[in-house]
Amino acid sequence: MLPGPHTVRNQSILMLAGLAALIAALLAVGLELPPAAAAVLGALLVVPLPLALARQPSLRLAAQREDNIAALAASPHPLLLLDAEGQLLAFSRGLHQLAALPPAAHRQPIQGLPAPWQSLIVELHAEARRNGSSHRQQWLARADGQPALQIDVHCVQLCGVDASPQLLMTWTPLPRPEPALHNEGPPELAERKRAFLQTLIDVIPQPVYIQRLEADGSHYLLVNESFCASHNRSRESLIGSAAAELLDPLQANALLQEDRAIAAGSVVFREEQAVDASTGQERILIVSKQSCLSPEGERVIVGTHFDITPWRLAEREVHQALDRERSLRERTQSFVQRIIDVIPYPVHVKDAHSRYLLVNEAFVRERGCSRAELLGHDPNQIARLMTDHKASAREEENLRAETSLREDRAVLAGDTVIKEEHNHHSVTGEERFRTVFKCACEDIEGQPAIVTAMFDITKWSIAERELQQTLAREKSLRERTQAFIQRFIDVIPQPLYIKDAQSRYLMINEAFARELRRDRSSVIGHSSNELAPSAGIAADSAREDAAVLGGAVILCEKRDQPYSGAPARERIISKRLCLDVDGQPIIVGHHVDINALRAAEQELQDARPGPAPG
Structure with a gap:
């Protein structure tokens, strides 16, 4: 109802x-x-x-x-x-x-x-x-x-x-806490905290800065020595100044919009070109910026510039060298092609008794004989004409003659000869490579004849040999580059590693090996799943690797064990995707141990007086 x-x-x-x-x-x-x-x-x-x-x-x-x-x-x-x-x-x-x-x-x-x-x-x-x-x-x-x-x-x-x-x-x-609440404690403690942070960023060899976003733009709160050197300014002149003072008006407006977006939650990681203020030379930088809260609860922007100019210039030089090599090879190919088109290759025709019936000018020049000396004679008879040559040359010519007669008999029996020869010219002694084609046919009178064409491929073979030598040099260069990268990452004091798409370690630095308490050989080639101290850590690492391979950027803080039985430590984990020299996706990971920082924060917190009783 x-x-x-x-x-x-x-x-x-x-x-x-x-x-x-x-x-x-x-x-x-x-x-x-x-x-x-x-x-x-x-x-x-x-x-x-x-x-x-x-x-x-x-x-x-x-x-x-x-x-x-x-x-x-x-x-x-x-x-x-x-x-x-x-x-x-x-x-x-x-x-x-x-x-x-x-x-x-x-x-x-x-x-x-x-x-x-x-x-x-x-x-x-x-x-x-x-x-x-x-x-x-x-x-x-x-x-x-x-x-x-x-x-x-x-x-x-x-x-x-x-x-x-x-x-x-x-x-x-909610009301913003008064700054005095965050500055309680001995003045020297606050000064030590600031000095610690300043020292921490000063040891970073690349420019690092911290800014506060105000209505007229970003103002520098902290800068490291590398940042001062890159702008040829003193620290005192930079602290408190606006970032726009270092740029022209157009760039300053773009920077203001970017910093506002960063303060709203965006993250900047890009490559850009700049000019060194001290030298006027071009620099290529990786710019990384994002916002966070300061200990006083104020939104600040932390940025850094990594100078990758040497690598980009080296990459540019490699590309230019490859372009030159490619251009040289194309010109050589064109030159050789023109030679083939213009100069006829040796061709001759022999009868069933291997006597020369026809020879062209190229063959005449190759043999160093007149046409009359060649026609009507077989290779053995031509070899006996070389009375004024060295004994070794005559012996080699006799061997060639016997080989030619044996091939002629095979061709007359129905075979086709296609082969390459590597020897020295019987007249000039020069090294040569040739491709020899032989087949049987009938002459104009219907008699069996042997047609031979010899293509000189000396230039190609030498080029191939030089290419193999070049490849060997490139392989050696790659090995040296690999060794250089290994030495380069070994000087990084924080653990750093490179893994392939299957999460197997390709490269690790010494800090990472120390963190795992393993030697390098026991880590390379093994996956993080095999080396993780627990199944949970292995699962977390696998999920992160899958996310990075999907295009995500991992930047998080974790508390875990670097190896089995180790005490848990606070670490910042950073993982990103890139391509190796072969174009394959790899995962680059970096760990920053902030255990000491967290301990210092706890000591600072413990040092602050509690609320007054009553």
């Missing part, structure tokens, strides 16, 4: 009254509003009941829903209303101001939020759908790049006027 109209109306009244009370309570707790203000705002959200009850049922619900959404959208408090599917119902004016969204974002405000805000909304929505409510406190950077705020977010699931589930989120910015 369906409920009567009075029953439906009574249920609607109770539902709306309950909704108003629940919203008022949530606002009073989440936004810390006075009870009266929370009650008024809760009543506005559900719209006065007499107005709702005076309308037709369907029109009443639609109008009430629109009034609720309009009231939420106009609220000066940061509020967000979503439906059960996560679709936007209302985005308050207060939340628009809190996130510092531009005016153009009012049509699609959620899409205009920075990525961390959007991720938080999705997480809270999903959790509230499961549990009825959710809560987070999180530092969030605003869309205009201003310092991040710590925001307390509550999400509760409600029942809308049409009985559909809706989720209301309240966003409460």
